Amino acid sequence: MNNDPDPAAWSRAYMALGWPVALGHRRRPRQGCTCGDPRCEQPGAHPVDGGPEYLTPEQMTQALQTSPGGSLIVGTRQFDAVTVERYAGMYVMVHLELSRHVPCLLTHETATFLVHPGTGSSARVHPAVDLKTGPDAWVALPPSYGTYWDNPPWDERSATPRDLVHGEQIGSLLEGLRGYLDDTRRVGAVR
Numbered sequence: 001m002n003n004d005p006d007p008a009a010w011s012r013a014y015m016a017l018g019w020p021v022a023l024g025h026r027r028r029p030r031q032g033c034t035c036g037d038p039r040c041e042q043p044g045a046h047p048v049d050g051g052p053e054y055l056t057p058e059q060m061t062q063a064l065q066t067s068p069g070g071s072l073i074v075g076t077r078q079f080d081a082v083t084v085e086r087y088a089g090m091y092v093m094v095h096l097e098l099s100r101h102v103p104c105l106l107t108h109e110t111a112t113f114l115v116h117p118g119t120g121s122s123a124r125v126h127p128a129v130d131l132k133t134g135p136d137a138w139v140a141l142p143p144s145y146g147t148y149w150d151n152p153p154w155d156e157r158s159a160t161p162r163d164l165v166h167g168e169q170i171g172s173l174l175e176g177l178r179g180y181l182d183d184t185r186r187v188g189a190v191r
Ligand SMILES: [Zn+2]
Pocket: 025, 033, 034, 035, 036, 037, 040, 041, 042, 043, 044, 045, 046
């Protein structure tokens, strides 16, 4: 289902992991983001005004009928989200993947690792590392515009949820990239 553009199946899968899921803005072909801001920095990948309103599966089904194709906004309650510039993220993936499958989300510019909740600060070893943590933070997940899974948060054959690693495991690899990270500008929100 990794290339499925239908948010209904994805929202069900995220909710099955116990994650709070909200419906956000969406990007319309040639018309931009439904937030109406022509300079929107995260077209089709951010919550509606007032912040994410997390829905039950029934509410989501209903909301998708009136607003098909909306982005999926997930609160960082069951994981911390650690975002780095994409090349730095690829380095981490190559060195981690030998032993574990760590959920990793990509955009054109960034890589985001989902780690055990409350441990992401151990990965924040440099100002170029962005951290989303706690009940009020959120990330836009696939099929939101411009986002896709490198590693989804479940085993693709058995659908078994993946164990999350401690942020320290990401942090220790990023330590080796300090020089590189010095040269990258700080990445902002996940997009
Ligand atoms: Zn927007």
